[in-house]
Structures are given as structure tokens and as C-alpha cells.
Amino acid sequence: MNKNIIAIAIAAAGFIIGLAFLGSAIKNRNRADNTISVTGLGSNKFTSDLITWSGNFSRNSFELKSAYDELANDKKIIENYLVSKGIPKDKMVFSAVDIQKQFTYTNDSNGSSHQTFAGYQLSQTVSINSKEVAKIENLSRNITEIINLGIEFTSSPPNYFYTKLADVKQQMIADATKDAKQRAEKIAENSGSKLGHLKRATMGVTQITAPNSTEEYSYGGTFNTSSKDKEARITIKLEYEVD
Structure with a gap:
């Protein structure tokens, strides 16, 4: 019991x-x-203030010394040309000479492959970093002037950067935070509640694209360098208690 x-x-x-x-x-x-989660957006449009540009030139010869001498002469001509366009010598960076052996390949009647030495190819790159964006931009567009000097020259598209990006990011974070808080206050007001303490804040990655472009955002952030004009965006997610 x-x-x-x-x-x-x-x-x-x-x-x-x-x-x-x-x-x-x-x-x-x-x-x-009993919380509200909102996402705010901060954006900013700006124009790049730094440009980088590079070009490659090369010479081919069966004699290594001959190819090297011709390439050295091309380098001098290019240097003088750039100086004539207002580019200081200390803004030009010439890479080390790259040397490649060239071969041609043929097959005989038995199907065996044979290689034949076709000479040396020597190449070099000149690079320029400058804040004179318009000047370097114009230079890259008129590169046929170097080709007309008898030089085998290939120009790469310029890349554009912004040296005050940190300031832009700070302003966008402030704008995104303000935007998110205003959204949260509006939601709380419409539901007859009062916004309480901030519980959590999460910042998204910075996405920099060309204005009005169809570029896709990436998980790790997008950084467009092909456009002189850019648009940056960042999101802030805030989570508030609701009283």
C-alpha cells in the first residue's frame, strides 16, 4: 500500500x-x-580616381641576341612615346623579359610526330598606375600609334579603382543601418507595438558594379574594375525586440 x-x-x-x-x-x-527582423540598404555612386593599364610587346628571331636587341630598342621607343604623351618615367613599370622557345610540329607518313625549332619569342610588359584617369584612358584608346611605329604591341583594357572606398563603405553602413531602423519602427507602429532593444546586427558583403548593369552579385562580394563609374551597395540586417 x-x-x-x-x-x-x-x-x-x-x-x-x-x-x-x-x-x-x-x-x-x-x-x-516577439522580435522584428529587417534589412536595410545603403548605396553610393562614385567615379574612379585611379586607373591601371598595361601593354605587351614582343620580338621573334632565331638568334636570341638579335631578338633581345630588337626588344630593347622597342622598349626605348615605347618609353619615348609615353614620355611624349605626358607620362613620367617613374610611372612606367617594365617587367622582366620573358623568353620562350618556339617549335613547329609535323607528322610523317608513319604517323610519328616531329618538332622543329622555330626560333625565340621574347616579350615584355609595360604597366602604368595613375590618378590621371582621362589621360591614361585616352592613351589606351590610341595605342595604334605605337603599332604604327613598327612595334608588335597588344593593349589590355584599363582597370578602374577608387582610393577612398573605405569612406564610401562607412557612409553606406550608416545609411543601411538608418534604413533598417526606420523600417523596423514602421512595422512596429503598424502592428501597435513599440520597438525594443536591438538584439542582433549582421552586415552583408559589399557589391560594387557598373551603374544600371546586369552584373550578378556574388556570395563573397562583387568588385567591378572594368567600369570607370561604379555603384556600391551593402545591406544591414537588424533584429529588434518588440514590447
């Missing part, structure tokens, strides 16, 4: 404790759900 009473008492106590845990869980769940 006593054993039955003890068993009933233990079961009753367990039931009460279970109800207490259940009530606490429901209370905590409701408290956790």
Missing part, C-alpha cells in the same frame, strides 16, 4: 515538473518570436 502511494506521489511530482518545463518552453518561445 505504501509502495503504491509513493509511486503515485512520484508520478504526480513528475507530471507537475513536466508542466513547469512545458510552460517555461512556451514562454521562452513566445519571447523569442
